[in-house]
Amino acid sequence: MTDETKIIQRFEDAKEQFSAIGVDVDGALKILEKIKISMHCWQGDDVHGFINPGLELTGGIMSTGNYPGAAHTPEQLRKDAQKAFSLIPGKHKFNLHAIYADTDEKVDLNEIEPRHFKKWVEWAKEQEIGLDFNPTFFSHPMYKDGYTLAHPNKNVRDFWIEHGKRARKIAEYFGKELGQPAYNNFWVPDGSKDNPIDRLSPRRRLMESLDEIFSEDISEDYTVDTIESKLFGIGAEAYTVGSHEFYMGYGISRGKTILMDAGHFHPTEVISNKISSLSLFLPKLMLHVSRPVRWDSDHVIIMDDELQEIMKEIVRGNLLERTAIGLDFFDGTINRVAAWVVGVRNAQKALLKALLEPTADLKKVELKFDFTKRLVLTEEYKSLPFGAVWDYFCFMQDVPVGLDWFQEIQDYENDVLNKR
Numbered sequence: 452m453t454d455e456t457k458i459i460q461r462f463e464d465a466k467e468q469f470s471a472i473g474v475d476v477d478g479a480l481k482i483l484e485k486i487k488i489s490m491h492c493w494q495g496d497d498v499h500g501f502i503n504p505g506l507e508l509t510g511g512i513m514s515t516g517n518y519p520g521a522a523h524t525p526e527q528l529r530k531d532a533q534k535a536f537s538l539i540p541g542k543h544k545f546n547l548h549a550i551y552a553d554t555d556e557k558v559d560l561n562e563i564e565p566r567h568f569k570k571w572v573e574w575a576k577e578q579e580i581g582l583d584f585n586p587t588f589f590s591h592p593m594y595k596d597g598y599t600l601a602h603p604n605k606n607v608r609d610f611w612i613e614h615g616k617r618a619r620k621i622a623e624y625f626g627k628e629l630g631q632p633a634y635n636n637f638w639v640p641d642g643s644k645d646n647p648i649d650r651l652s653p654r655r656r657l658m659e660s661l662d663e664i665f666s667e668d669i670s671e672d673y674t675v676d677t678i679e680s681k682l683f684g685i686g687a688e689a690y691t692v693g694s695h696e697f698y699m700g701y702g703i704s705r706g707k708t709i710l711m712d713a714g715h716f717h718p719t720e721v722i723s724n725k726i727s728s729l730s731l732f733l734p735k736l737m738l739h740v741s742r743p744v745r746w747d748s749d750h751v752i753i754m755d756d757e758l759q760e761i762m763k764e765i766v767r768g769n770l771l772e773r774t775a776i777g778l779d780f781f782d783g784t785i786n787r788v789a790a791w792v793v794g795v796r797n798a799q800k801a802l803l804k805a806l807l808e809p810t811a812d813l814k815k816v817e818l819k820f821d822f823t824k825r826l827v828l829t830e831e832y833k834s835l836p837f838g839a840v841w842d843y844f845c846f847m848q849d850v851p852v853g854l855d856w857f858q859e860i861q862d863y864e865n866d867v868l869n870k871r
């Protein structure tokens with residue numbers, strides 16, 4: 452039997468098993484094919500960017516590791532991302548931060564314009580992918596005393612307000628050029644190492660700064676503003692201005708999309724248990740799928756329980772159309788292109804597993820309060836051969852099946868990354 456025949460044969464066998472429990476496998480694959488994952492640029496260069504690459508990474512986040520081959524130029528980053536995309540089934544999005552402007556001009560964050568991102572747009576068109584965006588409120592001399600938009604000094608706030616406004620125009624440009632909305636995520640690191648006396652005033656200032664940034668109405672056909680909360684960062688252990696409660700209130704009162712990052716909550720809190728609640732109050736939602744190990748460590752996502760729970764919640768709640776899935780991790784101890792591929796493929800695998808569940812039947816069992824049957828069935832379904840369906844999906848999408856992609860990564864490391 453050829454490899455091709457084996458993949459098809461195994462898929463047909465698996466399909467029979469899933470069909471026997473009422474799952475429409477072909478329908479699941481059609482849905483999976485359309486789901487875009489937003490692959491974050493910052494895994495490719497340990498969050499340095501190109502505007503001021505020499506500056507220290509601030510904002511309370513940290514990338515560790517010195518694996519060879521990090522991208523140092525926009526061309527290198529594009530080449531690496533392209534390599535990753537070639538090993539991932541489907542067409543997706545690339546998520547840029549403002550510090551990744553591609554220009555020969557010396558331009559600061561309060562001066563950036565769409566034209567400084569033109570090359571990214573041209574590349575995205577060639578690759579037939581979308582772009583997302585993030586204003587960068589860190590790694591800059593105007594990140595002062597741990598504060599930006601909530602700083603007591605108006606000059607500092609004004610600098611960052613201008614940056615936020617410009618970021619929205621860039622995201623709008625992405626959306627117009629690429630024919631799909633660019634999600635533009637506001638994560639603001641402002642906070643304090645020790646207990647503040649006044650928790651309220653910085654939060655009021657953040658609210659007012661954001662109101663000013665969002666004062667211009669921009670069509671969501673082009674860009675969707677998202678706001679990301681956080682519990683704590685390095686050097687902001689006691690207090691983060693933009694907490695979950697802050698953004699819940701802000702998002703719901705202003706109609707802004709809330710972004711939940713899997714690493715931004717107390718260690719035993721999980722975002723999978725929050726998705727359904729937020730879905731009742733806002734039309735859209737965005738996630739940063741990340742893996743916190745003891746803290747917001749931004750490890751590459753693996754097929755762990757929480758990743759699968761997140762995807763199950765989206766699928767079971769019929770929220771795929773309303774939920775933007777972005778990745779957020781940065782590991783400099785391993786091949787960075789492999790990190791992307793593992794992350795995106797895992798997100799897709801977890802989605803596929805969720806799509807291969809006979810959800811309607813399980814809901815009926817639950818409504819009869821037959822918790823024994825619910826447990827027995829969900830445990831039994833875990834051993835159904837979803838891997839054969841995934842392999843077939845990769846095969847049909849013309850990307851390497853199984854481990855084959857890793858050889859390509861090793862060749863790329865030898866031929867490209869090690870020569871940097």
Ligand SMILES: C[C@H](O)[C@H](O)[C@@H](O)C(=O)CO
Nearest residue numbers: 493512585638712739779
């Ligand atoms: C680099 C990103 O803006 C960052 O990871 C942000 O999304 C975050 O999660 C900060 O902890």
Ligand SMILES: [Mn+2]
Nearest residue numbers: 679712739779
């Ligand atoms: Mn995040």
